Amino acid sequence: MWRKVRPPSVRLDQLERFRLRRIAVRYASHGWTVTPGACLARHRFICGRAGCPTTGCHPALEHWEQQASADPARVATWWQLRPHSILLATGRAFDVLEVPAYLGRYALEQVRSRVGRGVAERVRGPVAATPGGRWMLLVGPGEALRPELDQSLYVIQHGAGSWIPAPPTRLPEGTVRWVRSPEETRWRLPDPYSVQELLLEALHAVTPTLPEPLFPAHLPSPRRSY
Known part of the structure; x- marks a missing residue:
């Protein structure tokens, strides 16, 4: 009598690890410098380094600046055992301008309204x-x-x-996501000066009607954990 053989079950954290590794390798294959982040365990991040006091999102490697890499093969090794967060080192392939959501939305709407006027291509990039x-x-x-x-x-x-958490890294409040993915912009990066001009316009147009942000408690500095 034939006995039905069931495939071995795969734990959800393994599937998550495979998915994170695949995405991290894709970032690296496009020249983006990747470093593994601490793993989220309930409401805190654990990097495995003895005595590490940081509970927020942070690099898992002690000397992450020296070890961060855009080599897909090297990046893949970091996700062989643990479902690390995906962090992208900035100041290498790209810089990042971090703003409140309302400023980002204003900037995005302005980009969409200027398609065909020669402006959109200079400021349209991943968000x-x-x-x-x-x-x-x-x-x-x-x-x-x-x-x-x-x-x-x-x-x-x-x-x-500095660094940023990259999609689909999970934070205690939820998941980091792409508003406009790098695939949508064909992995092209916009002119930083033009984007800064757009943000200046957004600040003048939107900020005066809004209260001052809570600072520094709710605004992370470039080296602060998320």
Whole structure:
């Protein structure tokens, strides 16, 4: 009598690890520098380093700046055992301008309204969003933040020595997601100066009608854990 053989069950965390590895490798294959992040366990992040006091999202490697890589084969090894968060090092392939969601939405609407006028292509790039209401605009690297933006409490620039959590990394509040994915922009990055001009316009158009943000408690600095 034939006995039905059931395939071995695969734990959900294994499936998640495979998915995260696949996506991390895809980022690396496009030249984006990846580093593994601590794993989310309920409401805190665990990196496995003895005595690490950080409970928020943070790199799992102690010397992550030196070890971060865009080599797909090397990146794949980091997800062989654990479902690490995916962190992208900034200041290398790209910088990031982090803003509140309402500023990001305004900027996105302006880009859509200017399609065909030669402006959209300069400012259209990947945009990610955290579940806490922060939008992260990926731009070409190396452009200093304009003084008006640098003095604003609403805008944070992530450059050399910083990182961002990349989709689909999970945070305690939810999952980081793409508002506009890199595939939509064919992995192209917008001109950082033009994006900064757009954010200046957004600040002047929207910010005066809104209360001052809570700072620094609700605005992470470029090196602060999410």
